[in-house]
Amino acid sequence: MTSPAQQPTGGISRSPGGQSLGGGSANLGDILERVLDKGVVVAGDIRVNLLDIELLTIKLRLLIVSVETAKELGIDWWERDPWLNGDQERLEAENRRLRERVAALEQGDGHRAVEEGRHG
Amino acid sequence: MAESATYLYAITRDTGGGTTPELTGVAGTDVRVVTQAGLRAYVSTVPLEQFDEDALRRNLEDLAWLEVTARAHHEVVEAVARTAPTAPVRLVTVYRGDDHVRHMLGERAGEFEGVLDGITGRAEWGVKLYAASGRPDDQNGGNDTDQPGGTAGAGTERRGAGTAYLQRRRSSLRGREDARRRALARAEQIDATLGGIAVASRRHPPQDPQLSGRSEWMVLNGAYLVDEDRGEEFAAAVESLRTPDVDLHVTGPWAPYSFAILETP
Numbered sequence: 001m002t003s004p005a006q007q008p009t010g011g012i013s014r015s016p017g018g019q020s021l022g023g024g025s026a027n028l029g030d031i032l033e034r035v036l037d038k039g040v041v042v043a044g045d046i047r048v049n050l051l052d053i054e055l056l057t058i059k060l061r062l063l064i065v066s067v068e069t070a071k072e073l074g075i076d077w078w079e080r081d082p083w084l085n086g087d088q089e090r091l092e093a094e095n096r097r098l099r100e101r102v103a104a105l106e107q108g109d110g111h112r113a114v115e116e117g118r119h120g
Numbered sequence: 121m122a123e124s125a126t127y128l129y130a131i132t133r134d135t136g137g138g139t140t141p142e143l144t145g146v147a148g149t150d151v152r153v154v155t156q157a158g159l160r161a162y163v164s165t166v167p168l169e170q171f172d173e174d175a176l177r178r179n180l181e182d183l184a185w186l187e188v189t190a191r192a193h194h195e196v197v198e199a200v201a202r203t204a205p206t207a208p209v210r211l212v213t214v215y216r217g218d219d220h221v222r223h224m225l226g227e228r229a230g231e232f233e234g235v236l237d238g239i240t241g242r243a244e245w246g247v248k249l250y251a252a253s254g255r256p257d258d259q260n261g262g263n264d265t266d267q268p269g270g271t272a273g274a275g276t277e278r279r280g281a282g283t284a285y286l287q288r289r290r291s292s293l294r295g296r297e298d299a300r301r302r303a304l305a306r307a308e309q310i311d312a313t314l315g316g317i318a319v320a321s322r323r324h325p326p327q328d329p330q331l332s333g334r335s336e337w338m339v340l341n342g343a344y345l346v347d348e349d350r351g352e353e354f355a356a357a358v359e360s361l362r363t364p365d366v367d368l369h370v371t372g373p374w375a376p377y378s379f380a381i382l383e384t385p
Contacts, residue, residue, distance in 0.1 A: 031194045038377035039208035041385045046214035048176040095293050106282040
């Protein structure tokens with residue numbers, strides 16, 4: 001079905017690091033990301049809300065819904081993830097909590113003496 | 121009740137000329153063309169037993185069915201996009217007959233013209249940036265001082281092994297934080313540079329390793345709509361942005377999935 005003689009969008013050369021697409025070799029994740037979440041959305045007669053579909057895992061579902069749609073559904077893990085949103089304060093607070101926890105565990109008595117002693 | 125329905129893949133202008141490529145669509149069906157209002161819709165007749173509401177809800181849960189269907193849909197879109205400026209339509213857009221597709225085309229012709237104007241002579245490129253370190257669950261990335269049994273500095277002994285460990289740990293976290301910040305800064309720089317060449321750009325949420333198939337942290341998942349005569353320039357810019365510490369992965373050209381958007385469904 002894909003004629004090899006046809007040159008896609010002539011003039012643009014493929015990057016050496018890129019993948020050839022359209023011939024069935026494209027990464028499934030990239031394809032799903034596009035066909036499920038991008039492209040023209042027009043209301044068909046058969047109404048299936050893709051967001052109602054559990055798919056295989058909640059992860060996969062999170063990955064393919066758009067940011068806007070996900071926000072409407074209250075799914076915003078990438079915004080709350082300090083590694084992705086650059087929220088350094090949260091990160092530092094989390095680091096501090098983790099260090100305190102490690103100290104408490106290493107002392108074996110649940111006290112936070114090490115961390116408090118250093119900062120106090 | 122009809123036993124079949126009309127599945128919509130993509131929309132182009134109806135230029136009148138040219139031959140319709142012979143394509144196989146979802147569920148092994150033959151792709152054909154429906155025209156209305158100067159537009160051409162690529163469709164196929166699909167069995168309702170696979171494509172009515174209940175069946176779709178069931179089938180979309182089935183990753184094997186989803187993969188085959190998504191690939192078939194995608195291949196039709198890409199094949200059509202090789203022949204004309206194309207607005208890809210989202211997966212499983214199904215009508216109760218060709219008349220319904222014609223009606224929709226007639227009603228929304230102006231909007232589709234607008235979308236097609238925006239993507240004519242342009243292609244979408246995907247650029248992903250992977251950073252080797254700095255990921256949330258990356259235990260050793262970005263800094264090597266967090267090795268168990270690593271040498272602690274002089275003077276730490278009297279404060280105990282726990283404190284020394286915490287110091288190493290803190291130093292490691294700081295190193296990872298630096299690596300993370302560097303990676304995000306690189307992503308911004310790359311996005312800005314490529315966005316400057318592109319007509320339009322979008323940043324999609326980073327894909328999870330489960331979907332990307334890569335263990336590295338995806339820092340950038342960008343889509344760039346690039347004029348065909350600037351494709352070489354875009355590719356050269358990507359090459360110039362490659363550095364040893366990051367992995368730039370380019371995909372494309374894609375049909376302009378990320379840039380074919382109607383204001384309302």
